[in-house]
Amino acid sequence: GLNSPLIRNRVVTTEIEFPTVPQIWYAHEKFGAQVDVVPVRPDGTVAIEDYEKRLDSKTLILSAPFVYYLNGYKQDLAELARVAHRNGALLMIDAYQGLGTSPIDVKAMDIDFLVSGNLKYLLGVPGIAFTYTKQAIVETLHPASTGWFGQADPFAFDYHLNYAHDGRRLETGTPPALAAFAANASMSLIVEVGVQQIKQRIDELSRYCIERVKTKQLDLVSDFDIEHKAPTTAIRVPNSHNLELELRKRDIVCSSRGDVIRIAHHFYNTEDEIDHTVNRIAELVSRV
Known part of the structure; x- marks a missing residue:
């Protein structure tokens, strides 16, 4: 939905994003991205200077996660915004792995854009996702993925495009009502x-989990300063999928x-x- 001069067509993202996000950006290569x-x-981790090296006068948007899904590494969002804006780029944050914590x-x-959903730490169910867009940017967006709820007057049933003047212009069609009730209850609890x-x-x-993992001499992957750690604590193990199944038993x-x-505690x-x-x-790993 972004209208940008041809000079800015670069999207900078990162390997610590959940794969869906880079996949979406790669799908936009056919539009010139x-x-x-x-x-x-x-x-x-990814350091601020790693991003800064990739940002230039052709960068339209920096797309980064709040939290790395694999190990719980939490980024400094204000610093990401400063780096992006210093280079004339917009910032989009995927907050799915940490919102609510x-x-x-x-x-x-x-932050220019923030996207998330009600699943995970907002304690909801699949089916509800949402986007924050900075007010100054909203009316510059002309989304190609749209629907009647994204129009100024949905009930005019006009098939011409007439986007809403606020964040509603990013909506599409009828939301999943049952999931919305669950989302309202879960976010009210938060x-x-x-x-x-x-x-x-x-x-x-x-802190307690890190100490216990170290005491058991397991291979801790999330040994970060607590200000850069989300709830996720990752442990490197042999055959992680089988271990997950054994834990479920x-x-x-x-x-x-x-x-x-x-x-992932709450x-x-x-x-x-x-x-x-x-x-x-520790018991299960010792048997391998």
């Missing part, structure tokens, strides 16, 4: 508890990604649950 992917460092002030951080309080509890559990839900198994989890999970992982 040039996609540049910033590689992940050996320690599982750490405060995000899109205005204070000067607001009731308070995101800052959630972050404090999650940080406590992250023991009523422990973790997820395998590549060569790691991910523990504010309602306890230290005892982390102990139990890490102990079972």
